[in-house]
Amino acid sequence: MDYHTLTESDFFRFVSQNTEAADIRAAYDEFSQTIFRSYVEAGNPHRLLFALIYAEVELQSLHDTLSDGKDGAAAYLKKALALVRRMLENLQTQVPPLSAAQKSDIQPPPFRWTGSLVELIEVIYALDEMGCINDGQNDIKELTAFFGSQLGLEIKDSHCYNAYTDMKRRKSESRTYFLDKMRERLNLRMQRDDAKERARR
Template sequence: MDFLILTNNDFFRLVNDGADARMITASVYNEFIKEVCAVCCAPPSERHHLVFTLAYIETELGSLHETHMIESPHANHIRKALSFVRRMLKYVQTQVPPLSTTQKSDIQTPPFRWTGSLVELVEIIYALDEIGCINDGQNDIKDLAAFFGAQFGLEIKVRNCYDAYLDMKRRKNESRTYFLDKLRERLNLRMQRDDAKELARR
């Protein structure tokens, strides 16, 4: 929205140029009011621009009002126009949230949180990267770390991810994938327990 739009009309031009008051007819004045109303019907996506537009014309009319005051034949028209613009600006401002306000509904909290260690998550990330089961392996560790971080509300920096991988490589045991080994062990135990429960029900 052009914030000068309310100055591109006969009413504002005549008042601003100090034209003969007889030229500012009721029709010219009403056309200006209609234009203000039309601008105020802007869609929600343009509401912030609308505030700037109304604030600009309010400033201009306010300056003209101070210049002409009572002795000018234009004073009554300017005063009425200024009063209307101010009322509309006040109304519009109640409909528009501050630019710096973040709506609570816009903030999305991840439904799941990673409560293990970073090294444990990195084991999974590197394993998935190595096996190539995401995007046919057409991605790198940085992409995967960013993805998993976003899912769990974490910021996983590439350097931290690589440092965790180096820690894994320094492990002295025969198997250096502690967490993946634990996952395999626990999942096998769960299936064994389920098998035992099924046998007990027979």
């Protein structure tokens, strides 16, 4: 959840324009549902916490500029501000402070890529082209991000596309340098194993 998701809603637009109650009721209901749904589905509670804090500040600022009243935007603004504050009180008792996440609590991946980034990108594109992962129905950016997360690398979109472009610019007959080397090395390993087995007979 982006921290400004709530403040970019129709409800915020209506209260900032001091819209009449008949026009704002549905927007308020949608605003409330967004908060409840985000609370239930919060994969990262810190993001929801930041969004609620930001919304509270913006709501308070709007409240200070609107005239007090029982109808129209002012009334719904009070309700929204009360709702956000109540949700914040509840959420803050459940979300540990960011400082509580010590480095010792963050486990490094058990395996890390020690080859070059271009070599990894070459493997990822090959696997995707072969349809070995999700039958090839992948977004290459998401695929590279997944492999990076599993192997201790941060692979940005620009890294991915630049590496692929570099591969396409190669002048050799075969442009898959790393895959060719992998095939060669694996065949040599099997040949060595065959030789060892023959020697034991």
